[in-house]
Amino acid sequence: MCPALDHYTRQFLPAVEAEIKAILESDHPSYKVYYGMMHYHLGWVDAGLGSESGTAGKRIRPLICLLVCDAASGNWEQAVPAAAAIELLHNFSLIHDDIEDGSRTRRGRKTVWELWGVPQAINAGDSMFSSAYAALARVADRGVAAETTVDSLQVFAQACVQLTKGQHLDMRYETQVSVDVEQYLQMIAGKTAALISATSEIGAIIASSEPEKRRHFAEFGRNVGLAFQAHDDVLGIWGNETTVGKSTVSDILTRKKTLPVVYGLAQSSELRDLYAGAQLDVQRAVDLLEAAGAKDYAMAAVDRYSEAAMAHLAKAHPAGPAGDALRKLTTQLVKRQS
Amino acid sequence: MCPALDHYTRQFLPAVEAEIKAILESDHPSYKVYYGMMHYHLGWVDAGLGSESGTAGKRIRPLICLLVCDAASGNWEQAVPAAAAIELLHNFSLIHDDIEDGSRTRRGRKTVWELWGVPQAINAGDSMFSSAYAALARVADRGVAAETTVDSLQVFAQACVQLTKGQHLDMRYETQVSVDVEQYLQMIAGKTAALISATSEIGAIIASSEPEKRRHFAEFGRNVGLAFQAHDDVLGIWGNETTVGKSTVSDILTRKKTLPVVYGLAQSSELRDLYAGAQLDVQRAVDLLEAAGAKDYAMAAVDRYSEAAMAHLAKAHPAGPAGDALRKLTTQLVKRQS
Secondary structure (H helix, E strand, O other): OOHHHHHHHHHHHHHHHHHHHHHOOOOOHHHHHHHHHHHHHOOOOOOOOOOOOOOOOOOHHHHHHHHHHHHOOOOHHHHHHHHHHHHHHHHHHHHHHHHHHOOOEEOOEEOHHHHHOHHHHHHHHHHHHHHHHHHHHHHHHHOOOHHHHHHHHHHHHHHHHHHHHHHHHHHHHHHOOOOOHHHHHHHHHHHHHHHHHHHHHHHHHHOOOOHHHHHHHHHHHHHHHHHHHHHHHHHHHHOOHHHHOOOOOHHHHOOOOOHHHHHHHHHOHHHHHHHHOOOOOHHHHHHHHHHOOHHHHHHHHHHHHHHHHHHHHHHOOOOHHHHHHHHHHHHHHOOOOO | OOHHHHHHHHHHHHHHHHHHHHHOOOOOHHHHHHHHHHHHHOOOOOOOOOOOOOOOOOOHHHHHHHHHHHHOOOOHHHHHHHHHHHHHHHHHHHHHHHHHHOOOEEOOEEOHHHHHOHHHHHHHHHHHHHHHHHHHHHHHHHOOOHHHHHHHHHHHHHHHHHHHHHHHHHHHHHHOOOOOHHHHHHHHHHHHHHHHHHHHHHHHHHOOOOHHHHHHHHHHHHHHHHHHHHHHHHHHHHOOHHHHOOOOOHHHHOOOOOHHHHHHHHHOHHHHHHHHOOOOOHHHHHHHHHHOOHHHHHHHHHHHHHHHHHHHHHHOOOOHHHHHHHHHHHHHHOOOOO
């Protein structure tokens, strides 16, 4: 329990959700399905576009943006459209990832492409991407200076480029036999860390932080992202299926180049032989990974990135209870559930 | 021949191409294919990513942006990153359109998805989309005021939203039996006109035009877009295959709801019966369209939109030879080749 984090979450997330709803409000009956697909993906309506709600995401990224803005002594309400933009961008990437990976379910429900087909789902992702920038442009309506808006745009646009670079590598690595730890880090730096770094940095930009503070908040976010991804990789193999919400054998079966696997492949020739074969015995793979110390290696990486995140956060001198909430959130994101 | 248009084309387009090349320059060997797919689509390299060049697009949209900026007494060099952004956005939409339509060729070469598969092609489109905003953010480096950059961002982001709305309707209409002219116009307003309107308006914004002038340039672009699309629809049925570059039966065979078809379906019950059937006799459809006056109707629409474009252009009081070039370009875009 962290009273500060709970308090902020209850205050911030409804504001972000209201902003996203305003951006994605249908303005003509012709666009009912256009907006409906996005509303469905965000967990607001069921597949028939009725009012029954599904499970929304955790909205961690917008929460970080607003916490950083507050902790940097900014007016968090000015950052709400940017926080909404980050969440929309994240969800655009999920809609396209699901098509690219052929995933039929997400958060216990059918994916957008499974319900509306690949062509409309590609376009639904593009719509969400477009809406993200439309959201970002709305910070100008909240009294954010034009120079600050342009700074935020530059950081946001670069994060988008990094995101697609990471996704490109992730897909290539699936069929690439040899991937080393450095290549893995390059991939997750784009796929996961760039957006969390951007959300933190934009929170600091809108709070008009000086460059050094802004840099520490960006590095805080980047390290949170790296820790989060490495931890997610561990949960993908050793997590509790109920808690994790997805099968703990799929990462092995699809030969995903996660951190424990990349490390294990470098250590164990038996694991390399196993991965080179046509059939992959999941239990044998897990045993070999454990024997190679891959789980310990990955968890040590999680600890290292978490500590780096905390160190940058401290150097950014976060003010008041929002600083406590950021520390608590970081710990929660990487707490051991395995 | 229009000496002014030729002169501007030779001056502007290499500057745009250089800007796009700078944005899409690979910064690490890992991203050779990431950038290579985009370079291939833009016609710079062959499928093996060698230096042999394919056929690039006509780059009409960036040309309009820079001509308008010049005609509105702005410094066209300041608008080059915005013009590059528009061209990148247009090309992102083509990469995704090709996947959505299942098109295997474009400009006589294999499409990106045909060469690299759907997952990587979706991501290549997303990369191009991301690069478009990275390009737009670069106007700040050319001395464009932050307020002007934010104005451009707002117009650009709304054009993206409109683009995806138009694409959504276009795909829905393929399987929808009845589409009326009003619905058709709503679709092309998003799919084609919004981006040409935005490129013209952003040219005027960067030239610091007053709101009334800016509005006329936006309306000029919108009407050019509508005329261009209606004309393209006519060419899709009655054009010369060699000139048009695609089969003149495919629009009929795929039952595309183009302007002549939408009009013809409203006029002719025989055509409606033909379109309701499982098999579609192309020659019979063309005969019925002609008998219903669908070609004349569509060409009259082309003329009407062209005249509206010219009227708005006149009211925007374009200065010097760039104004002549804009008039010439408009005429060229909709000149009869059928």
